[in-house]
Amino acid sequence: MPISDLKASLELLAQDVILSLDVSMAAFSLPAETTRFMSKAELTKAIRVPANCATCLATRDARAVLALEDMDQNPKYVDNPFVANEPHIRAYLGAPVFGRKNEVLGTVCAYDSRRKKFSSEDQKRIEEFAVRASAVIELINLSEGIKNVADYKSLLGAIDGFALLGYEEIANYLVTAIYQQSPRESFRNVI
Template sequence: MKAPLTEREQERLDVLRDYRILDTPPEQAFDDLTALAAYVCDVPIALVSLVDTDRQWFKSKFGLEATETSRDVSFCAHAILQDDILVVQDTHLDPRFAANPLVTSEPNIRFYAGVPLLSPEALPLGTLCVIDHEPRELNAAQIRALEGIARQVVTQLELRLVSARLAQALEKINLIEELIPICSYCKAIRNDAGYWSSVEAFIKQHADVAFTHGVCESCIEKHFPEVAEAMRQEDAYSP
């Protein structure tokens, strides 16, 4: 049975893409967490699964060769619809999954437990899930441990995001520290490709800022003396 979309689906996908983690190479920090989840729950398979538009992609996988599957057959697409852990003790007895190709053929999922990976905005990005080829249960201690490991997965996602933003900030600082060619007359700036652009265009290219325009007091005196005189008179009559 195909899972419905989440209530905040587009917002969820936007946040997932902001992490810039889809289709990135394996990382030890995530692989350590899936190995720990498999050990704690005593199962052969554990995954960090991120639910994309039409697929679930595995950032980390323990005991499985596949790197992704269709979202249509994804167990995790069901798990992200709820706030807490989804446990399927026996897929053969659950009408949502009994005819699922992942159950009736490789990897022959018989047991599944998935904890949603919730962003700081409480949006589910995917799951930390564990899988077995036999029906089973998790005890309370295993569930608590799995939930704790899932929180650590989100922490790693946040660390990657912060590191990327810091790197961008350092690039901007390095740019500012360099000598920037500027025209002595019109104040245009020359970029690395040799093209001249306005100060506004240059800064917008290298920093997330917008501009508003006004006229300072000195320029009002120089270019609009009648306006400057009117402003002085207005100030003189103000209480």
């Protein structure tokens, strides 16, 4: 999946989270990379944070919406660098982003430097953003899969071309190298 497409799409969703929930920052946490906070005051400014941040992990583990308030008074988070220092997070709302097989792909998170209590309506909205993020990720994966199928068909066409031109040994070698099995078994698996 092209990370640039994913980041661009998720950054747009993060902006929507900020505006919809009236929070200071929003982020999507995906295990394979760092997350970016999007600041309400300056949407292009980003502060890098690890994908294994405590709130994101708690949301993933709960597999449900997690709402936290007064984080600077919560013993579990009081020493968190983002609570104790800039940006002085005081409120958090997060939801897991699920894949097609109900696996947790990551989290969508809303943070605020102000003290804030998130309503049940806010919690429904963050779940909707998680569904949208899941759709973005799945769509990008699908488009990459389609590209791979097209590349695969081109490769098979090239191998057939070698065989038709009398280079059967080269075609057999390519199929064996790709599939680690005999050409007949490979083509049987394709059909």
